[in-house]
Every structure is written in structure tokens, then in C-alpha cells.
Amino acid sequence: xxxxxxxxSVNLFIFFLVIATTNGQAPAPTPSGPTNITAVxxxxxxxxxxxxxxxxxxxxxxxxxxxNSSSSQGLTVFAPTDNAFSSLKSGTLNxxxxxxxxxxxxxxxxxxxxxxxQFQTVSNPLRTQAGDGQNGKFPLNITSSGNQVxxxxxxxxxxxxxxxxxxxxxxxxxVDQVLLPLAMFGSSSAAPAPAPEKGGSVTTGSASGSDGxxxxxxxxxxxxIRYGIIATVAAIAASSLWI
Ligand SMILES: *[C@@H]1O[C@H](CO)[C@@H](O)[C@H](O)[C@H]1NC(C)=O
Ligand SMILES: *[C@@H]1O[C@H](CO)[C@@H](O)[C@H](O)[C@H]1NC(C)=O
Ligand SMILES: *[C@@H]1O[C@H](CO)[C@@H](O)[C@H](O)[C@H]1NC(C)=O
Ligand SMILES: *[C@@H]1O[C@H](CO)[C@@H](O)[C@H](O)[C@H]1NC(C)=O
Numbered sequence: 001x002x003x004x005x006x007x008x009s010v011n012l013f014i015f016f017l018v019i020a021t022t023n024g025q026a027p028a029p030t031p032s033g034p035t036n037i038t039a040v041x042x043x044x045x046x047x048x049x050x051x052x053x054x055x056x057x058x059x060x061x062x063x064x065x066x067x068n069s070s071s072s073q074g075l076t077v078f079a080p081t082d083n084a085f086s087s088l089k090s091g092t093l094n095x096x097x098x099x100x101x102x103x104x105x106x107x108x109x110x111x112x113x114x115x116x117x118q119f120q121t122v123s124n125p126l127r128t129q130a131g132d133g134q135n136g137k138f139p140l141n142i143t144s145s146g147n148q149v150x151x152x153x154x155x156x157x158x159x160x161x162x163x164x165x166x167x168x169x170x171x172x173x174x175v176d177q178v179l180l181p182l183a184m185f186g187s188s189s190a191a192p193a194p195a196p197e198k199g200g201s202v203t204t205g206s207a208s209g210s211d212g213x214x215x216x217x218x219x220x221x222x223x224x225i226r227y228g229i230i231a232t233v234a235a236i237a238a239s240s241l242w243i
Pocket of ligand 2: 033034065068
């Protein structure tokens with residue numbers, strides 16, 4: 001009798017603990033908050049290098065702040081894949097100053113939201129966050145026909161592969177090349193001397209291109225709860241041994 005009563009109260013105890021745990025952790029994956037560019041790209045996969053640049057230049061914070069501001073007119077981000085970065089001449093990024101890295105990242109961001117159909121009607125050159133699109137500075141031209149959308153910078157010609165993410169505030173597109181601005185790479189079409197291959201190459205994870213379908217947070221919650229239960233049972237078992 002006594003045993004089964006303890007057993008029941010232990011069960012009740014666990015029950016309440018589980019409820020407390022679930023309630024306590026519920027607010028963790030709030031998808032309703034402002035869009036988080038880092039989280040969007042992490043979820044999409046294959047943008048390790050771009051994420052690293054976004055973080056190291058603090059551009060990620062700026063973008064997130066902008067997305068959380070009611071006066072924002074939206075943003076368009078062209079996200080180069082890890083493959084795009086590894087196809088750069090080696091040493092390209094290392095040859096840039098911190099300021100140039102900031103400009104390079106900002107060159108991938110337009111201060112307005114452009115949907116795919118709007119690419120057909122943009123007027124070139126487009127204005128990027130890096131600034132002046134006119135003569136020899138940071139021009140970015142979009143040409144499109146049908147579903148094909150190309151971007152030219154005067155240095156590289158890239159193709160917009162597909163839409164990674166979009167909502168009311170931001171559109172993120174995959175591009176197959178790092179968009180090198182004319183102001184920084186224009187004169188050096190002879191390019192900085194290719195340094196000997198070493199390090200730097202990103203091991204591109206499987207380019208599984210997993211769109212949407214975000215139950216990863218759910219399963220990790222379930223896991224946390226499961227661990228909570230196991231830990232509780234262990235703790236109770238241990239304490240009953242003491243008594
Ligand atoms: C955005 O997401 C990243 C990675 O998921 C996280 O480290 C960062 O704290 C988030 N930023 C904000 C403002 O929520
Ligand atoms: C978004 O803006 C609101 C109001 O300015 C602020 O309270 C909130 O902390 C911001 N959220 C993030 C994630 O920056
Ligand atoms: C885009 O670029 C590809 C290859 O570089 C080219 O074949 C295609 O004609 C271009 N399309 C447009 C619309 O510029
Ligand atoms: C971009 O478009 C403008 C206007 O059509 C043109 O003058 C300029 O040469 C173009 N630049 C590149 C790099 O295509």
C-alpha cells in the first residue's frame with residue numbers, strides 16, 4: 001500500500017514537473033518575432049561563409065534591426081552559397097580590409113524588397129546598401145528574361161538560382177557567385193596573385209537545399225522534456241534510496 005502510494009505521488013510529481021518544464025520552455029522558438037536573417041540562412045543550409053561574414057561585419061545585427069523597425073521598406077538579400085565562396089580566387093577575402101568586408105556584404109543587400117516578378121521591371125543600376133550605384137562605384141544590374149534572372153556587377157555575372165526565403169519584409173535569394181563590386185575589384189581584373197592553396201576552403205555540407213518544413217525545434221523540445229523526465233526519475237530514485 002505504502003509503496004503504491006509513494007509510487008502514485010511520484011507519478012503526480014513527475015506529471016507536474018513535466019507541465020512546468022513544457023510551460024517554462026514554450027517561448028523559445030517564437031517564429032512570430034521579427035525575421036532573423038542568420039536563422040533563415042542557417043535553416044536553409046549551405047550559407048556558412050556568408051553567415052560568417054554577416055556576423056563578423058555586424059551586418060546581421062543591422063539587418064535584423066532594420067527588419068524589426070516599422071519604418072523599414074523591406075530588404076532583398078542575395079546570398080552566395082558556400083560553393084560560390086570556394087570558387088573565389090583564394091585570398092580574395094583575406095585581401096580585404098574590415099571596411100571593405102562590410103561593403104562587400106552590404107553590396108549583397110538592397111534597401112527595398114523585390115519579389116521575383118519585380119526583377120523584370122527594375123531600373124539599372126540598382127541601389128545597394130553599399131551605396132552609390134553610379135559609374136565605377138557599386139553598380140548592380142539585374143537582367144531577366146522569363147524565369148532566368150542574372151546579376152552583373154561589372155566584375156562578375158551571377159545567376160539568381162532560387163528564392164531561399166521571403167515574407168512581408170525580406171526576400172532572400174540564392175546566388176551562384178559572390179557579387180564582387182566594381183569599386184573594389186574593378187581595376188584588378190588581373191586579380192590578386194593566387195596564393196598557394198591552403199586552408200580557407202569550406203567543407204560545404206550536403207547541399208540538400210531543404211526548404212521550409214521546420215519541425216526541428218519541436219523535436220528538440222520533445223527531447224528536452226524527455227531528458228527532464230529521465231533526470232527527474234533519476235533524482236527521485238536517488239532520493240528514495242537515501243530515505
Ligand atoms: C538570430 O539567430 C541566430 C542563430 O539562430 C542567433 O544566434 C541570434 O541570437 C538570433 N538573433 C536575434 C536577434 O534573435
Ligand atoms: C524589436 O523592437 C521592439 C520595439 O522597438 C523591441 O522591444 C524588441 O526588443 C526588438 N526585438 C528584437 C529581437 O530586436
Ligand atoms: C544569364 O546568364 C546566362 C549564363 O551566364 C546566359 O546564358 C543567359 O542568357 C543570361 N540571361 C539573361 C536574361 O541575361
Ligand atoms: C548597368 O546598367 C546601366 C544602365 O543600363 C549601364 O549604363 C551600365 O553599363 C550597366 N553596368 C553593367 C556592369 O552591366
